[in-house]
Amino acid sequence: MVPPLFTTTVLSLYKPLLSCYSQLALEFAPHILADPFVTSRPPLLASQVLAELGPVLTGERDLATTAAAALEVVMAAVQASSGALFRFQEKPAMLSSIAAAGFAVFPQTAVFPLMPKHVHALLGAPGPQRISRDRSDIFLSSTGNISSVWFRCVVPLRVRGRLIGALLLGEREGGSEYSAENLKQVGDLAPFIGLAIYNHQLLMSLEERTAENLKLIASVHSFWDDALAGFAATIDSKSKEMHGHSLRVGRYSAGMAEALGLNPTEVGEMRASGYLHDIGKVTVDKHIFTKPSALDSGEFQEMADHTVVGHRIVSTVQFPWPHVPEVVRSHHERADGSGYPDRLRNDEMSMPVKIVAVADTFDAMLSERPYRKKMTLGEAAAQLSWLAPAKLDADVVQSLLIQLRRDAVSLMSPPRPWASSLERTRKPFLDPSIPCNISPTDIDHLVSELNHRTTRGRVFLT
Ligand SMILES: [Fe+2]
Incomplete structure (x- = not known):
């Protein structure tokens, strides 16, 4: 039995993906669409989700808005009181924030410079991981403009074995630890969030490449x-x-x-x-x-x-x-x-x-x-x-x-x-x-x- 909130969460995350990126999803992450969780719900995909494509999420073509919406539903699903979504940049290796919620103070763009060991750990982690004060330096450096101690759970976002970003969750409401069930829920959602970020980057680079070609002609x-x-x-x-x-x-x-x-x-x-x-x-x-x-x-x-x-x-x-x-x-x-x-x-x-x-x-x-x-x-x-x-x-x-x-x-x-x-x-x-x-x-x-x-x-x- 799938909890209703979890179903809602998945549906909300499907929306931007299905509306904007279904083709790219098939092309770049067939393993995600082949997930039994996804294929076992074709009626939801075809009728409910597509029919529910409302102006809010379908129109959310810019990454910041989609990221904020995704973060909100994930946090609600696992009762996280704070969290932030980061994208990964390869050169130099770093995580930079694209959405954050629930923090009293948060930089406009929070950054975690990453060392090779951090990248390796984020790539190799089998799924969402609880982090504590003494474990946070496995995944995050201490040289960023925010502190890793604000976070209790790290969720690596990967597409086809490539690191795309990370979802970091703060304290749970009530202060309890993230349960194994919570980690599973977030882990099931992570590929969709990763894909949304990945596809956005693809579209942006297409736009940039087109502009570059035009500039070349203009010269x-x-x-x-x-x-x-x-x-x-x-x-x-x-x-x-x-x-x-x-x-x-x-x-x-x-x-x-x-x-x-x-x-x-x-x-x-x-x-x-x-x-x-x-x-x-x-x-x-x-x-x-x-x-x-x-x-x-x-x-x-x-x-x-x-x-x-x-x-x-x-x-x-x-x-x-x-x-x-x-x-x-x-x-x-x-x-x-x-x-x-x-x-x-x-x-x-x-x-x-x-x-x-x-x-x-x-x-x-x-x-x-x-x-x-x-x-x-x-x-x-x-x-x-x-x-x-x-x-x-x-x-x-x-x-x-x-x-x-x-x-x-x-x-x-x-x-x-x-x-x-x-x-x-x-x-x-x-x-x-x-x-x-x-x-x-x-x-x-x-x-x-x-x-x-x-x-x-x-x-x-x-
Ligand atoms: Fe036109």
Whole structure:
């Protein structure tokens, strides 16, 4: 019989893991998921836990919040009056705190420098260990900025034989010793806490590596365009459905910028912004892209967070274009304030953001998704036009329709010999993979309807 509090504890710890890291868990710690305790409760995993994914833990993507929540449930499970969660850093070897509770005074970051014998002991301990004044130096040094005598129990956190951190528990409420049952409970939870820390570190290093690569490209300005196109292809390699998406969004954004009369530098900025708009998706769990049904709230949040993560990545890079970071953050904002992450309204969004929002929506409509079929060009143009001005900027949508019309016209009558050089050298707006099977007349209808809607039928004389 599993005590109810213990079950609750395990469920709470599963939440962040399942919602954010299930794929990584399978990859890096299959032994944990193969634990009989876990596999004996599939109905809980599938229905209760996933259904219970509340905004608090599912949204807890930053380590400090997840660590604090994990610490709280572990302390409650074994009636610890104080405790702290530490992560392990290899060079130099040390434990540094990421959450603490129940102490009257605690440093902002508590640190235990570790000697090889401490690392060895933490790696080799068969599970949670009681520590006393005379035993604490087996696992912890006395040279940190807190004293090891505050703790009564040390729980090494390991993933696949690697030391990830340690959970240190202080006195129990009432002053009694940690029982064998207490140690077992904490020992069963430890792999999940270790995995949460480990996965967070993986995600952070992915973010950091992506930013480093971008900085490298930024240092060689002459190769911007090709290099960013290569980068866009890397972002899109996340799933079959995304293949070519960022490249096409860059292409359409630049095309619309031209139609809006922006200068060549601004057109270049729009191309780069389109290439990079989804860069935050490098950290999104791969299975979410291929899920054949609608995303649940946790998965949706993880997907939506690509805007914030992407913004964090590009904000560390010195681009020759000032609008890239805000495009990355705000390309899912909508004119009526229904978008994310900041619920901006149309007048709070810059023109580059509005352009990439339209290009992104247009390409998504023309792309197959696991849960829906792609639209035809005519359907996408009509849908896009109907979304303005409530969701998308009307001028920007019109610039897309102008470029589509140019494609449609030049398909019907290729440029004559006496056409201007600009006309003769014009590249099609549409990606070559999309057949331009819409007539100029159909586009004229859409433009006329759009104008009618945005001016409420009034005609202005100029
Ligand atoms: Fe996006």
